[in-house]
Every structure is written in C-alpha cells, then in structure tokens.
Amino acid sequence: MHDIQTREDIELLVNEFYKKVVPDRLIGHFFTRVVHFTWEEHIPVMISFWETVLLGQQSYKGNPMVKHIELDALYPLDPLHFDRWLYLWQETVRQLYAGDKANEAVDRAHSIAKIMKAKIAARHLPG
Numbered sequence: 859m860h861d862i863q864t865r866e867d868i869e870l871l872v873n874e875f876y877k878k879v880v881p882d883r884l885i886g887h888f889f890t891r892v893v894h895f896t897w898e899e900h901i902p903v904m905i906s907f908w909e910t911v912l913l914g915q916q917s918y919k920g921n922p923m924v925k926h927i928e929l930d931a932l933y934p935l936d937p938l939h940f941d942r943w944l945y946l947w948q949e950t951v952r953q954l955y956a957g958d959k960a961n962e963a964v965d966r967a968h969s970i971a972k973i974m975k976a977k978i979a980a981r982h983l984p985g
C-alpha cells in the first residue's frame with residue numbers, strides 16, 4: 859500500500875468516498891436531495907481542495923465554511939452528520955493508502971470538521 863502522492867491518488871480517494879456517502883442513511887441525502895449540484899462539477903472541486911491541502915498545489919479557490927453554512931440553512935447539519943462524514947472519510951483513506959499524507963488527510967479532515975461544527979453550532983444558539 860502506498861501513500862497519497864498525486865492528483866490521481868486523490869481522485870480515486872474522493873470517488874471511493876462518495877461511493878460510500880451517496881447510499882449512506884445519515885448523510886447521503888445532503889448530496890442527493892438537499893443540494894442541486896452536478897457531480898461533474900463537484901468532484902473536481904473536492905479533488906482540488908484535497909490537492910491543495912495535502913500536496914500544496916493551490917488548485918482550490920473557494921470557501922468551504924460558507925458552503926456548509928449555506929447547506930446548514932437548507933437542512934440542519936448536526937454533530938452526528940459530521941461524525942458519519944469523518945468515519946466514512948477515514949475508512950476510505952485507510953482502505954486505500956498508508957503514510958504521512960494519508961495520516962494528514964484524516965487529521966486535517968478532523969480539524970476542519972471541528973471548526974465547521976463549532977461555527978454551525980454557534981449559529982444554532984438562540985439570539
């Protein structure tokens with residue numbers, strides 16, 4: 859088993875991740891019913907995001923925080939959704955890759971999710 863080294867490695871990771879996400883009972887509906895995006899556009903954005911995070915390519919220019927605040931307004935995102943997302947992400951990374959970048963993919967997802975969860979939870983407070 860090798861480490862994550864190229865955009866193609868990330869492409870496989872993202873595609874395999876979504877094979878688990880789409881039929882998932884807890885979070886699949888966000889991708890199939892809540893948002894109306896096209897996979898042809900979304901997949902390359904996700905690949906670029908992880909290429910930027912892990913391989914330093916600067917190919918992603920966007921704001922995931924804003925996207926998820928908008929998503930939460932359409933259908934409330936709660937901690938269980940984040941836990942499920944992270945579980946499936948970690949499972950997919952571990953199935954495919956081993957090494958520093960693979961560890962980083964898991965760790966960075968957890969730290970980004972923690973920030974997203976906190977910002978979204980704060981928006982759910984009254985007042």
Ligand code: HEM
Nearest residue numbers: 885888889893895907920921922925939940943967970971
């Ligand atoms: C509760 C867990 C999550 C759910 C249900 C979820 C769902 C989604 C959905 C439906 C979109 C498409 C939004 C749109 O195009 O309108 C999206 C975009 C995205 N998500 Fe998540 N997400 C979750 C957690 C995360 C986490 C933890 C990360 C990062 C580690 C992440 C990274 C991204 C990125 C980079 C995009 C693309 C934003 C853009 O278009 O610029 N997501 N997510």
